Each structure stands twice: as structure tokens, then as C-alpha cells.
Amino acid sequence: MSDTAAAPDLLSWTCPAPVRDRPRVVMGHGGGGAMSAELIEQIVLPALGTAAPAPLTDSAVVELGGARLAFSTDSFVVRPLFFPGGSIGDLAVNGTVNDLAMSGARAAYLSCGLILEEGVEIDTVARVAEALGAAARAAGVRVVTGDTKVVEAGHGDGVYVNTAGVGLVPAGIDLRPQRVVPGDVVLLSGAVGVHGIAIMSERENLRFEADVVSDCAPLGSLVEAMLAVTPDLHVLRDPTRGGLAASLNEIAAGSGCGVVVQERSVPVPPAVAGACAMLGLDPMYVANEGKLVAFAPRGHADAVLAAMRAHPLGAGAAVIGEVVAEHPGMVVARTGLGGTRVVDMPLGEQLPRIC
Amino acid sequence: MSDTAAAPDLLSWTCPAPVRDRPRVVMGHGGGGAMSAELIEQIVLPALGTAAPAPLTDSAVVELGGARLAFSTDSFVVRPLFFPGGSIGDLAVNGTVNDLAMSGARAAYLSCGLILEEGVEIDTVARVAEALGAAARAAGVRVVTGDTKVVEAGHGDGVYVNTAGVGLVPAGIDLRPQRVVPGDVVLLSGAVGVHGIAIMSERENLRFEADVVSDCAPLGSLVEAMLAVTPDLHVLRDPTRGGLAASLNEIAAGSGCGVVVQERSVPVPPAVAGACAMLGLDPMYVANEGKLVAFAPRGHADAVLAAMRAHPLGAGAAVIGEVVAEHPGMVVARTGLGGTRVVDMPLGEQLPRIC
Structure with missing residues (x-):
């Protein structure tokens, strides 16, 4: 591609202090790396016990009523809410649609849970929802159920969005x-x-x-x-x-x-x-x-x-x-x-x- | 019932100021009453446009791969996290299981999205997950997919939980x-x-x-x-x-x-x-x-x-x-x-x- 170049010699990734035995959650637990995995595998999954039949994956493939379904969820806490090329609304749709796609499923239905911070402008909520609606149409998925909660000022950051999604996994597809x-x-x-x-x-x-x-x-x-x-x-x-x-x-x-x-x-x-x-x-x-x-x-x-x-x-x-x-x-x-x-x-x- | 009495003469519900044309979200928008409905029906649904094919209900009944599914989501922001008779973990399971039950569906699978506040004790996260796991076993539902995000101190309140759930709606059931x-x-x-x-x-x-x-x-x-x-x-x-x-x-x-x-x-x-x-x-x-x-x-x-x-x-x-x-x-x-x-x-x- 003309707009790309070879990667520069990449900086080595330096490890901060060990994560075991930390008493409190730090930002790194949300980074999607080894600390996130440790929190999930050593704390959350053992606590869930037999209620979680397998490691929690980005997208689970389950059987229900004879249909083979992919089922996935993601919460979105991106800051700022709007950025060059997208917004939290776009991410909320595409993040879950893509998790389903990685199981080979075409997303069919989305849920949308909003956690709004007291004081956020109604217009901001509307802009997020507009972006979410446009992204859903672009992805060919329908938002069919939702929930809205409000938390006091200082206990959120404008708008957090959770989406969950379901889609059909075609026969013969087995991606793992x-x-x-x-x-x-x-x-x-x-x-x-x-x-x-x-x-x-x-x-x-x-x-x-x-x-x-x-x-x-x-x-x-x-x-x-x-x-x-x-x-x-x-x-x-x-x-x-x-x-x-x-x-x-x-x-x-x-x-x-x-x-x-x-x-x-x-x-x-x-x-x-x-x-x-x-x-x-x-x-x-x-x-x-x-x-x-x-x-x-x-x-x-x-x-x-x-x-x-x-x-x-x-x-x-x-x-x-x-x-x-x-x-x-x-x-x-x-x-x-x-x-x-x-x-x-x-x-x-x-x-x-x-x- | 011996442990109940007649309701006292009930206090009339007094209306605060009109909600239209408020520029900002207030706590009442999360109360599940007329202000919540107005936010959803006048702001969120029009913004979602055709991506939302119908009013967003607590639990949608949709068809996928020949199966008739109920699909629902709820976010939980209860304060305190633990209270007499339960916790945010119990609510997160039972809230979504019950939304599905109101469509006549037995919940089969849950997703679990956590939004953790930087600084919350790991032990608190473990206790929430334990409660969630125990509630899921009691309800006969499995947690199969999840997501964890972390936000800076002062942008959350310990632990917020979102669950979404899917279940089968038996033939002949039509609750609306x-x-x-x-x-x-x-x-x-x-x-x-x-x-x-x-x-x-x-x-x-x-x-x-x-x-x-x-x-x-x-x-x-x-x-x-x-x-x-x-x-x-x-x-x-x-x-x-x-x-x-x-x-x-x-x-x-x-x-x-x-x-x-x-x-x-x-x-x-x-x-x-x-x-x-x-x-x-x-x-x-x-x-x-x-x-x-x-x-x-x-x-x-x-x-x-x-x-x-x-x-x-x-x-x-x-x-x-x-x-x-x-x-x-x-x-x-x-x-x-x-x-x-x-x-x-x-x-x-x-x-x-x-x-």
C-alpha cells in the first residue's frame, strides 16, 4: 500500500511491577493484556465457578432451540466520545458486530445499555444514539432491546454504552x-x-x-x-x-x-x-x-x-x-x-x- | 398474609418541573417513569431511527435460525453494592432473567460486562462475581461471554455490571x-x-x-x-x-x-x-x-x-x-x-x- 511503510524497529514492551497480589484494580486491568487476563482467569472465573462453563471469550458459540448462535458483549468507555473517524456509538455497534464476525456469525440483533452521567447534555446523548443508529444500519443489524441508567455527576463520564449481540453461525464454520x-x-x-x-x-x-x-x-x-x-x-x-x-x-x-x-x-x-x-x-x-x-x-x-x-x-x-x-x-x-x-x-x- | 397489612392511604405523587426542553440529563431520567420514557421515546429512538424497528422493550422476542428467542439487557448501578438480601451480582442475574421470564422465556445464556473503577478492591470484584455466579446457578443460567473495562477513579462507583440474556420462548406463548x-x-x-x-x-x-x-x-x-x-x-x-x-x-x-x-x-x-x-x-x-x-x-x-x-x-x-x-x-x-x-x-x- 502506498500509504503504509515498513514498521520501525519496535520499542520493547517494558513490564511494570508484578500484578499478582495487588489489592486494588488499576487501569492496566482494563488494557486487554496479561493483567486483564489475570483478573478474569484468577479472580472472576473462579468466583463465577460452574456458572461459567468455559473461559469467557469475546464471542461464545452456543446452541439454542436448534440454532447455533454467537453471543457477545462489550462495554464502551472511550474518551473522548467523538473522535476523528467515529464515536462511542460507532464503536458500540462495530465492536460487538466484529466480535460476532470473529465467530463467523453475521450479527442480527443488538441490545443497547446506556449509563448516563447526571449533567451530560441531552444533545450529546442524541448524537451518540444517532451515531449508533447509523452504524447499526451500515452493519445491517437491528437494535431491539435496551436499558438506560443514570448515575450522579462524578460517578460516570458522560455516556458509557454496553452492547450485546446475537447472530447465526453458519453450518461448517468452526473458528478457534x-x-x-x-x-x-x-x-x-x-x-x-x-x-x-x-x-x-x-x-x-x-x-x-x-x-x-x-x-x-x-x-x-x-x-x-x-x-x-x-x-x-x-x-x-x-x-x-x-x-x-x-x-x-x-x-x-x-x-x-x-x-x-x-x-x-x-x-x-x-x-x-x-x-x-x-x-x-x-x-x-x-x-x-x-x-x-x-x-x-x-x-x-x-x-x-x-x-x-x-x-x-x-x-x-x-x-x-x-x-x-x-x-x-x-x-x-x-x-x-x-x-x-x-x-x-x-x-x-x-x-x-x-x- | 399475616406479614402484610393494607396499604396506608397513599401519598399523592407530586410532579417536579416539566421535563421537556431540559438541556441536561437529571437523575429522574433513570427512574423508570415518565421521564425515562420521554428520554427513550423522544430522544434515543428517533436518533436510532430505522435501526430500532420498534419501541425498545425490556425484553424483545425475535426470530433467529428458526428459533423464537427472547433477548434482553440491563445495566446495574445499585448503591451500595451489597445490601440486605442481595447484591449487584444477584440483581445483575435476576434482573435479566426476570426480563426474559416476562416474555415467557426461560433464560439460557447470559453475558456479563463489568465497568470497574480504578482503585476498587480486587476482593470486592471477587465478591460481586461470586454473588453473580451463585445467582446464575440458582436461576439455571450460564454466563458464557464477558467483557471488563476499567475507568479512572472518579468516573465510576466501584463496580457497574451489565448483563444481557437470551432464552427460548415456547410455542404458543404471546405475552404483551x-x-x-x-x-x-x-x-x-x-x-x-x-x-x-x-x-x-x-x-x-x-x-x-x-x-x-x-x-x-x-x-x-x-x-x-x-x-x-x-x-x-x-x-x-x-x-x-x-x-x-x-x-x-x-x-x-x-x-x-x-x-x-x-x-x-x-x-x-x-x-x-x-x-x-x-x-x-x-x-x-x-x-x-x-x-x-x-x-x-x-x-x-x-x-x-x-x-x-x-x-x-x-x-x-x-x-x-x-x-x-x-x-x-x-x-x-x-x-x-x-x-x-x-x-x-x-x-x-x-x-x-x-x-
């Missing part, structure tokens, strides 16, 4: 990390880091050489186009909080295989690369909301890549790596200089409240 | 206000006002003659027992925010019929009646979380009442009124002294953040 095997090809649908840098630039009033606009988009039709080529895709993931690094690490851990990424193949727009260099961020760890990473059997990879590139949301798609039998559970990047480095699971948050 | 006709009998499953007074007593550190413990409970099995008597119930509603008054008004408005309530027939425990008299509250407007009101065809009413009384959660069930052709859309109470009064839709909130 356990299906990944050595030889699989890793495909990315386009440039990384755009959503996170767009939020950061708006929040901190930073001005970069080129404006960075969020990539927030619904991925259902792109996934359909890919599954039309082959229903045998192994796993899909949208690299939101924690970025591409977190998604690749989750898949590596879940598959028990190793993942090798060619760093030069990961599309990073120059404006994102420049902003990351200035801010000390690694584009591999910055959140996206309109991108997906796919693990495909080698024999289907070229056809899947072609289908992605033929779709507007996959025009910048690229093969970025492969699955290997070595270093199981670990993600390794081949750097531009010919070296290798480990791409760790992020620990906490780089950019809080990004979605 | 439009099915209500003159002659229908109004049944209530037990004493009103208990949850609201339990929260208020804990929050304000009030001590009444007798402890008041929340009635928070999952109503799915009670509804099943009632529908086993006759699938031809006309409508069910759980009188949460806005209390019995709001539920009866919603049903009257939706049916285009009048509702007459015998005030002496509405079970109000003495401790609730005393607390309400002291606090200037009307028990008809105080929130419940383990009660339901049912509109049944006259010919089935006795059998339904018997089935309710045979269930632990309906032991205090009573016939409290009937549907009439007069005063369409209006709820009227016959008072203990032989007079009548209009039971208005509540406007805003009596007790904020009660669920």
Missing part, C-alpha cells in the same frame, strides 16, 4: 485457536494502529504531519467474503485492545504453536509510525477497530488474500507471517535488520479507555 | 399488553416495596422496627408454573424501577384499557408501610426485584392464582384488581375508605440507583 496448525498462513486485513493513534491525537490534542482517522468499521461482510472462499479458515481475531500483539499471543497460546511475523510485512501508515515513535508506542500494541487477523490453511491462503483485497475493508490486506512448530505459544518477529525478537503479550494498557 | 381485554384479572405474586426499602435502609443507615430484606429472586420457574396452567396469560411484568404503579400504567397504556386496583388487596408488609410513611414514599411506586404482576383471562384466574400460591415465590400472591373498558389507559385505585384515586405514572425517581 485450537484449529491452528504449523504451516498456517497469517493474514492481516490492513494497516495497524490507526484507531489508537486517532483517539490519542484527539485526546491529547496532538497534531501529526497527517491526520489519523479511526479505522472503526463492521467486518461482517469481509468475513463473509473470506468464508465464501473457504469455510475452512482456522481462526479470526480483531486486534482491538492490546493490538495485533495481543491477538497473535492469544492465538499462539490457544493453539500451542509458534507464530512468526515478518515485521516488514505489517502495514503501518507513516503517520502512525511517526506518532508511535514520538509517543514511545509500538504499533503492534496499538488498538484497531476495523481490522482482522486470519489464520488460513496454506492451500487456501492465496485465494483468501485475493478475496480480502477485493473487499473495501481488506484492500490493504497482506500475508504477515506463518505458524511454526517451534517455540510453542510464543510470537516471534523477524525484524527489518534480519534479527528476531519476541513479541510479548502486553501486560497492561498503553492507552487507557480506547474503546 | 395489546392482548389485555376488559374482564382480565390482575394478579400480584406477593408483597410490594421490599427491595426499594431494603436498599434505602442500608444506604441511609435507617433502622426500622423490623429488618427489610430485598426480595431479589429469579422468577423463571414461577412463570413456568403459571404457563403450565394456561399458556393464554395475556401479559406479565416485573415491577422494578417505578414500582407496581409504573408496570400497571405501562400495561394500561399499551392495552388501551383501564385498570382498577383494590388498594386493600395489594400486600404491603408492615415494615415497608411504616418505612414509606416515615420517608414520604408510596409503596406502589417503590421498586421490587422478585415480584411479578400478571393479567389473566377471568376463566383461568383462580387456577393461575392457585399455581402461584403453590410456588415459594408466589406464596403471597393475590388478586389485586381487574381490567375495565372505562378510563382507557388509566389506572385507578379504590381506596380503603371507599374512594378512588388515579395512580399516575411516576415522573422521575423516588429512589435513585436502586438496581
Whole structure:
């Protein structure tokens, strides 16, 4: 892509203090990285006990009345509510629609729960709802049930939105990390880091050489186009909080295989690369909301890549790596200089409240 | 019931200033009364536009993959998080399970979205999750998908919980206000006002003659027992925010019929009646979380009442009124002294953040 460049040599991710035995919740517990996973796996899931039959995933596939359903939820606490390329309303629709799409489901119905802070302008609520409605129409999903709560000033931040969604998973689709095997090809649908840098630039009033606009988009039709080529895709993931690094690490851990990424193949727009260099961020760890990473059997990879590139949301798609039998559970990047480095699971948050 | 007494002559509901043209959200917009309805119907729904195909109900009945599903969501912002008889975890399960039950559905799967405030004790998160897990097991529902966000200190209140739920609606069940006709009998499953007074007593550190413990409970099995008597119930509603008054008004408005309530027939425990008299509250407007009101065809009413009384959660069930052709859309109470009064839709909130 002409608007992307090779990733710069990526800054190493430095770990803050250990997260175990912390008595209180810190921002990093919401970052989508290792601290989030620890909170869920060591605190929430044991407490839920048998009420949670399996690790809580972004999107569960369940059977109900003979139908195979994907069911997912996300809360959105992004600050600011409106940013270049989108708003909390767009995120609330696309975040849940995309979680469903990563199970291979086309979203059918959404719920919408609002937590409003006393004193927020009614006009702001209306603008959020308008954005949510427009995003729902664009994604072809209907908002059918809702709830509104109000909390006192100083106990919220304008508007928080939760959406949950249900969709049908077509027969024959089985997308999960356990299906990944050595030889699989890793495909990315386009440039990384755009959503996170767009939020950061708006929040901190930073001005970069080129404006960075969020990539927030619904991925259902792109996934359909890919599954039309082959229903045998192994796993899909949208690299939101924690970025591409977190998604690749989750898949590596879940598959028990190793993942090798060619760093030069990961599309990073120059404006994102420049902003990351200035801010000390690694584009591999910055959140996206309109991108997906796919693990495909080698024999289907070229056809899947072609289908992605033929779709507007996959025009910048690229093969970025492969699955290997070595270093199981670990993600390794081949750097531009010919070296290798480990791409760790992020620990906490780089950019809080990004979605 | 020996532990209930006739409702005291109820205080009239006084309207604050008109809600139209307010520029900002106030606490009353979250009260479940007329102000909540106005925010949803005049602001949110028009903004959502065609993305919301119908008024947003507590529980939508939708078709997906040949299955008839109920789908519902609720956010919970109750303060304090733990109160006599329950916690935000119990409410988060039972609130959504009960919304589904009011469509005749047995809840099957729940999502759980947490919004944690930076600084909240990890132990508090664990206790909320334990309560949620125990409530889910009691209700026979599984938590299959989740999400956790963290907001900075001063932008939340410890823990907010959103749940969404899906369940199957059996064939032949059609519960909605439009099915209500003159002659229908109004049944209530037990004493009103208990949850609201339990929260208020804990929050304000009030001590009444007798402890008041929340009635928070999952109503799915009670509804099943009632529908086993006759699938031809006309409508069910759980009188949460806005209390019995709001539920009866919603049903009257939706049916285009009048509702007459015998005030002496509405079970109000003495401790609730005393607390309400002291606090200037009307028990008809105080929130419940383990009660339901049912509109049944006259010919089935006795059998339904018997089935309710045979269930632990309906032991205090009573016939409290009937549907009439007069005063369409209006709820009227016959008072203990032989007079009548209009039971208005509540406007805003009596007790904020009660669920």
C-alpha cells in the first residue's frame, strides 16, 4: 500500500511491577493484556465457578432451540466520545458486530445499555444514539432491546454504552485457536494502529504531519467474503485492545504453536509510525477497530488474500507471517535488520479507555 | 398474609418541573417513569431511527435460525453494592432473567460486562462475581461471554455490571399488553416495596422496627408454573424501577384499557408501610426485584392464582384488581375508605440507583 511503510524497529514492551497480589484494580486491568487476563482467569472465573462453563471469550458459540448462535458483549468507555473517524456509538455497534464476525456469525440483533452521567447534555446523548443508529444500519443489524441508567455527576463520564449481540453461525464454520496448525498462513486485513493513534491525537490534542482517522468499521461482510472462499479458515481475531500483539499471543497460546511475523510485512501508515515513535508506542500494541487477523490453511491462503483485497475493508490486506512448530505459544518477529525478537503479550494498557 | 397489612392511604405523587426542553440529563431520567420514557421515546429512538424497528422493550422476542428467542439487557448501578438480601451480582442475574421470564422465556445464556473503577478492591470484584455466579446457578443460567473495562477513579462507583440474556420462548406463548381485554384479572405474586426499602435502609443507615430484606429472586420457574396452567396469560411484568404503579400504567397504556386496583388487596408488609410513611414514599411506586404482576383471562384466574400460591415465590400472591373498558389507559385505585384515586405514572425517581 502506498500509504503504509515498513514498521520501525519496535520499542520493547517494558513490564511494570508484578500484578499478582495487588489489592486494588488499576487501569492496566482494563488494557486487554496479561493483567486483564489475570483478573478474569484468577479472580472472576473462579468466583463465577460452574456458572461459567468455559473461559469467557469475546464471542461464545452456543446452541439454542436448534440454532447455533454467537453471543457477545462489550462495554464502551472511550474518551473522548467523538473522535476523528467515529464515536462511542460507532464503536458500540462495530465492536460487538466484529466480535460476532470473529465467530463467523453475521450479527442480527443488538441490545443497547446506556449509563448516563447526571449533567451530560441531552444533545450529546442524541448524537451518540444517532451515531449508533447509523452504524447499526451500515452493519445491517437491528437494535431491539435496551436499558438506560443514570448515575450522579462524578460517578460516570458522560455516556458509557454496553452492547450485546446475537447472530447465526453458519453450518461448517468452526473458528478457534485450537484449529491452528504449523504451516498456517497469517493474514492481516490492513494497516495497524490507526484507531489508537486517532483517539490519542484527539485526546491529547496532538497534531501529526497527517491526520489519523479511526479505522472503526463492521467486518461482517469481509468475513463473509473470506468464508465464501473457504469455510475452512482456522481462526479470526480483531486486534482491538492490546493490538495485533495481543491477538497473535492469544492465538499462539490457544493453539500451542509458534507464530512468526515478518515485521516488514505489517502495514503501518507513516503517520502512525511517526506518532508511535514520538509517543514511545509500538504499533503492534496499538488498538484497531476495523481490522482482522486470519489464520488460513496454506492451500487456501492465496485465494483468501485475493478475496480480502477485493473487499473495501481488506484492500490493504497482506500475508504477515506463518505458524511454526517451534517455540510453542510464543510470537516471534523477524525484524527489518534480519534479527528476531519476541513479541510479548502486553501486560497492561498503553492507552487507557480506547474503546 | 399475616406479614402484610393494607396499604396506608397513599401519598399523592407530586410532579417536579416539566421535563421537556431540559438541556441536561437529571437523575429522574433513570427512574423508570415518565421521564425515562420521554428520554427513550423522544430522544434515543428517533436518533436510532430505522435501526430500532420498534419501541425498545425490556425484553424483545425475535426470530433467529428458526428459533423464537427472547433477548434482553440491563445495566446495574445499585448503591451500595451489597445490601440486605442481595447484591449487584444477584440483581445483575435476576434482573435479566426476570426480563426474559416476562416474555415467557426461560433464560439460557447470559453475558456479563463489568465497568470497574480504578482503585476498587480486587476482593470486592471477587465478591460481586461470586454473588453473580451463585445467582446464575440458582436461576439455571450460564454466563458464557464477558467483557471488563476499567475507568479512572472518579468516573465510576466501584463496580457497574451489565448483563444481557437470551432464552427460548415456547410455542404458543404471546405475552404483551395489546392482548389485555376488559374482564382480565390482575394478579400480584406477593408483597410490594421490599427491595426499594431494603436498599434505602442500608444506604441511609435507617433502622426500622423490623429488618427489610430485598426480595431479589429469579422468577423463571414461577412463570413456568403459571404457563403450565394456561399458556393464554395475556401479559406479565416485573415491577422494578417505578414500582407496581409504573408496570400497571405501562400495561394500561399499551392495552388501551383501564385498570382498577383494590388498594386493600395489594400486600404491603408492615415494615415497608411504616418505612414509606416515615420517608414520604408510596409503596406502589417503590421498586421490587422478585415480584411479578400478571393479567389473566377471568376463566383461568383462580387456577393461575392457585399455581402461584403453590410456588415459594408466589406464596403471597393475590388478586389485586381487574381490567375495565372505562378510563382507557388509566389506572385507578379504590381506596380503603371507599374512594378512588388515579395512580399516575411516576415522573422521575423516588429512589435513585436502586438496581
